[in-house]
Amino acid sequence: MAIYDNIKALRASLPDGVKLVAVSKYHPFERIVEAYEAGQRDFGENRPQELQKKVIAMREWLGSRGLEDDVRWHFLGHLQTNKLKMVLPYASLVQSVDSLHLLQEINAWSLKNNIVTDVLLEMHIAAEESKQGFVEEEVLEIMFANTSYRGVRICGLMGMASHVDDEAAIDADFSRIEDFFHYLKDLFPELECFRELSIGMSSDWEIAVSHSASIVRIGTAIFGDKE
């Protein structure tokens, strides 16, 4: 019941055009079903094996009810190149491409398997050293070379703000990636799919929405704390 109410409340607060990804990582499949029954169709996972298991469970659950599979899975975690086959056939968007090597491997795997993989480039925007992701110069280099990646479509940017209770710091993080996102959109108008800015989690999605977020990724505020 709580999950249903949380989703309804979030949907009512999010502006039109902002996609809600329910981050279901670490939560059992039954909770994903509850969210599905509240109308939720986009889910986020951060571990390859768990993603694969849940996708298959969801297909079975939907199939046994005669329903079509209309769920979109987003991969959000660190992805090792030896795990691509557990993720790329299932994820409709890989949001966490954080190295050139990973991008190249996703491209090669996709070409070999005759698919095109939609990805976001994960940027390092937080003040903390530990956060992974590209800096602006690296993203620019990739964007200028985008026509050489025919197995991937670069659909936008993803970022995580600093883990601080300081709203001004979060605001500054999001403001920077927002500016860079608009700059790239203007620089590459021919890249039609480049329109997603994935910023904002349970504690900072309202700030993210005020900075042009097109996707928010919300776990705790939907599913509660991890078990």
Ligand SMILES: *Cc1c(COP(=O)(O)O)cnc(C)c1O
């Ligand atoms: C876990 C996770 C989220 C959701 O975080 P909450 O604070 O639980 O909303 C969002 N994005 C990424 C990349 C995550 O790993």
